[in-house]
Amino acid sequence: MAKLTTGSIVDILGAIIADELGRLRMGDEQLWKGRQWHPSSHVVFASKASGDPHEVVVDSFEWMSIASRVVEFFQLNSSGLEDYLLRFSTLEQWAEVIETSREDGRLDITFCSSGSTAQVTHHRHHWMALVAEAQFFIDFMHRHDVDIKRVVSFVPPHHIYGFIFSILLPELLQIPVLRGLKALSTTQAQQLQSGDLLIGFPAVFEQCAQLDTAFPRGVHAVCSTGPCAPQVLKALTDNGLSRVFEVYGCTETGGVGIRNSHDEPYQLLPRWIKQGNDELMDNVSRQVIELPDSLKWHAPGLFEPVKRKDDTLSICGKSVHPETIARVIKQHPNISDARVRLIHEQESRALKALLIADPDSRSGQTETLIAQVRTWLADKLEPHELPKRFTVRETVPTNELGKEIDWESQPDLMRR
Structure with missing residues (x-):
C-alpha cells in the first residue's frame, strides 16, 4: 500500500502555503507559485525573521490560515496533534507531526473545491479509495503499453487530481517526480525523456501546442479539469507525444472515467456504479452522487459528458x-x-x-x-x-489549473 513519504508531505505543505499566501496576498500569486520548497523551509513571524532565504515570513492571521488548511487537509484535528504545529516551524517538522498522526490511522484527505463560483466546498476522501484509484490508473496505462519511469507534473499536489497522479502514482511505482517550474523548464527546454508521464490540464497543453513543443518518443500525458480541444490533442501527437489520456471527474468524486482517445467514450472507474443517467453510487460507501454534467451512455461502463447542468x-x-x-x-x-x-x-x-x-x-x-x-x-x-x-x-481570471474562477472572489480552489 502507498505511504506518504516525508518528501511528498513537504511538497504538499509547500503547495498549500503557496496557495494560501497567493490567496491572501493578491498580486504575489506568481511569486508563490514559482517558489521551490525544501524540508528546511520554515514559516516564521516577522519578529523572528533572520533573513534566511528558506524563511516564509507571515503575520499571525496568515499563519492561522495556513495552519488551518494543513489541519483540514491531513485531518490532524482527529488525532489531537494540531497544536504541535505551533511548536515547530520547518516543513520537515510539520511533516513529522503529520506522519505521527497517520501512523495512528488518520489517513483520510480533505480537498477543497469551488469551481467558477465563490462557494468553497470541502470533500473528505477515504485513503484506500484514493490509493485504489491511483492503482487503477497505473493498471489502465500499463494495459496500453505505457511504461512510466518519471512523472512531470504541472498540477499542484494539494488538488485531488495532482494528489492522485503526482503523489500516489509515483509513490506506488517508486519513481521520481518533477513539479512546477522544474516541470515547465524541462518541457520547454525539450529535455523530456522516454517514459515520462506529463500531468497537466488544457491550458498547459494548449501552450505546448502554440509553442510547437516537440516530444521524444515514449512520452505520454494525462489531461483533466476540463475538455481539451481535439485540435490541441492532434497538434501534440503530431509533435511526437505518444498518447494523451483524458480523465473525467471532479473534487467531490475523484476520477470517474478515463479514455485514451478523444473520439472514444470514457470508461467508468470500478469504484462507481451507474444509478440513472447522471448519478453514480460509490460501491464501498454506497453514497449516491449527482454529477455536474448530463451524460450519454453508450454501453455499460462507457459514457461521455454532454453538457453542464448548471446553465439554467x-x-x-x-x-x-x-x-x-x-x-x-x-x-x-x-x-x-x-x-x-x-x-x-x-x-x-x-x-x-x-x-x-x-x-x-x-x-x-x-x-x-x-x-x-x-x-x-x-x-x-x-x-x-x-x-x-x-x-x-482585461481578461477572464483563471486559477493555476486554467479553470475560470469567480471574478469577485479571491483565488480559491479549484485553486485549492
Whole structure:
C-alpha cells in the first residue's frame, strides 16, 4: 500500500502555503507559485525573521490560515496533534507531526473545491479509495503499453487530481517526480525523456501546442479539469507525444472515467456504479452522487459528458440562462467577452456580469462603459435577466489549473 513519504508531505505543505499566501496576498500569486520548497523551509513571524532565504515570513492571521488548511487537509484535528504545529516551524517538522498522526490511522484527505463560483466546498476522501484509484490508473496505462519511469507534473499536489497522479502514482511505482517550474523548464527546454508521464490540464497543453513543443518518443500525458480541444490533442501527437489520456471527474468524486482517445467514450472507474443517467453510487460507501454534467451512455461502463447542468437558474421564479445572456452581452461593439453568474451574497437570486472590454474601450471610464452596456441590454433582455452588478477586467481570471474562477472572489480552489 502507498505511504506518504516525508518528501511528498513537504511538497504538499509547500503547495498549500503557496496557495494560501497567493490567496491572501493578491498580486504575489506568481511569486508563490514559482517558489521551490525544501524540508528546511520554515514559516516564521516577522519578529523572528533572520533573513534566511528558506524563511516564509507571515503575520499571525496568515499563519492561522495556513495552519488551518494543513489541519483540514491531513485531518490532524482527529488525532489531537494540531497544536504541535505551533511548536515547530520547518516543513520537515510539520511533516513529522503529520506522519505521527497517520501512523495512528488518520489517513483520510480533505480537498477543497469551488469551481467558477465563490462557494468553497470541502470533500473528505477515504485513503484506500484514493490509493485504489491511483492503482487503477497505473493498471489502465500499463494495459496500453505505457511504461512510466518519471512523472512531470504541472498540477499542484494539494488538488485531488495532482494528489492522485503526482503523489500516489509515483509513490506506488517508486519513481521520481518533477513539479512546477522544474516541470515547465524541462518541457520547454525539450529535455523530456522516454517514459515520462506529463500531468497537466488544457491550458498547459494548449501552450505546448502554440509553442510547437516537440516530444521524444515514449512520452505520454494525462489531461483533466476540463475538455481539451481535439485540435490541441492532434497538434501534440503530431509533435511526437505518444498518447494523451483524458480523465473525467471532479473534487467531490475523484476520477470517474478515463479514455485514451478523444473520439472514444470514457470508461467508468470500478469504484462507481451507474444509478440513472447522471448519478453514480460509490460501491464501498454506497453514497449516491449527482454529477455536474448530463451524460450519454453508450454501453455499460462507457459514457461521455454532454453538457453542464448548471446553465439554467431561477430568478424571481423565472428560468434564466447565464450563457445565453453572456452571448447577448458579447454582441455589444465594445465587449470582446463576457461571463454571467449568480450573486451568492445573502442568498441573493440576482445576476452579475463580467465584461472583457476591447483594448480601445479600456482607456475610457469603467463606469461609462458599464452604463452604456446596461442601457444597451435593457432593450434586449427581460428585466429578470438583466445583471444587477457589472465588473470590467482585461481578461477572464483563471486559477493555476486554467479553470475560470469567480471574478469577485479571491483565488480559491479549484485553486485549492
